[in-house]
Amino acid sequence: MPSLSALALYVPVALVQAFTPGPATLFVLSRASSHGREAGLLSAAGLLTGTLGLVALAALGLTGILAEAPFAFDVIKTAGAAYLVYLGLRTIVASRGRAAAWAAAPGREGVPARSGWQLFRDGVVTELFNPKAALFYASVLPQFVDLRRPDVPLQMFTLGAVFVVFGALSLGLIAVFAGALQAKLRQSAAWQAAARWVSGAVLVALGLRLAVSRVR
Numbered sequence: 001m002p003s004l005s006a007l008a009l010y011v012p013v014a015l016v017q018a019f020t021p022g023p024a025t026l027f028v029l030s031r032a033s034s035h036g037r038e039a040g041l042l043s044a045a046g047l048l049t050g051t052l053g054l055v056a057l058a059a060l061g062l063t064g065i066l067a068e069a070p071f072a073f074d075v076i077k078t079a080g081a082a083y084l085v086y087l088g089l090r091t092i093v094a095s096r097g098r099a100a101a102w103a104a105a106p107g108r109e110g111v112p113a114r115s116g117w118q119l120f121r122d123g124v125v126t127e128l129f130n131p132k133a134a135l136f137y138a139s140v141l142p143q144f145v146d147l148r149r150p151d152v153p154l155q156m157f158t159l160g161a162v163f164v165v166f167g168a169l170s171l172g173l174i175a176v177f178a179g180a181l182q183a184k185l186r187q188s189a190a191w192q193a194a195a196r197w198v199s200g201a202v203l204v205a206l207g208l209r210l211a212v213s214r215v216r
Contacts, residue, residue: 002144002155010144010159018166023209026202027126028171029178031119034091034199037179039119044171046123048164054127054134055160058141059153063134073131080129081211087122088203091196132213 002010024047032040057063065072127133137160145155182195 001151001158003146006144006146006155007162011162013140013144014159014163014166018163018170023130023206024127024167024171025174026206027123028174030091030199030202031122032175032178033182034195035119036182037175038116040175040179041172042116042119043123044168044175046120046125047127047171048123048167049120050124050127050130051133051137051164051167052160053124054130055137055141055157055163057134058137058160059156063138076129076131076134077210077213080126080131081207083125083129084207084210085204086207087126088200088205088207090200091203092200094196130210132210 024044027047028040028044031043054063141156141159144159145152149155185195
């Protein structure tokens with residue numbers, strides 16, 4: 001376990017990082033605003049599960065390889081970017097089907113929403129295929145670890161778990177807020193169309209942003 005002094009230094013850093021808007025915030029916001037609160041929470045849970053996976057890899061010293069292997073970084077980055085673009089385009093295409101269904105019978109769902117498992121899986125895959133996040137944990141967590149102790153992996157995983165707790169609070173609030181707005185406006189065909197178009201565009205933008213990222 002990390003020392004109390006290390007935790008005292010790490011907690012403010014983790015809080016700022018968790019509550020600073022970023023790709024994860026936009027991802028959850030896009031899912032909750034188009035699919036509802038539960039979708040946002042499931043997406044957040046998927047992202048945070050993926051975070052734990054990256055933290056575990058960082059604790060084992062595996063994610064640091066990405067900094068020394070640009071080809072591996074590019075392969076993972078391309079896969080993650082392609083997945084985000086796919087999700088975004090799928091959302092945009094689905095919005096067209098829903099718009100047609102609203103025109104025929106307002107108030108009825110025209111295109112099946114993604115299942116809970118699919119939403120959770122999307123979050124996990126999105127995070128696991130984000131090499132920039134992997135490098136972040138590999139570079140930041142060791143700064144708060146006592147390398148002289150034999151339990152370095154446990155220390156790093158504990159620090160990562162603390163970040164996940166803060167991330168759950170941050171992303172959970174985003175999901176609840178956006179989901180509440182979606183619940184109030186879901187009877188509006190214009191809102192449904194706009195929310196899904198914006199959601200899809202955000203996911204595509206996140207994918208393109210990841211595609212042009214570089215190892216730092």
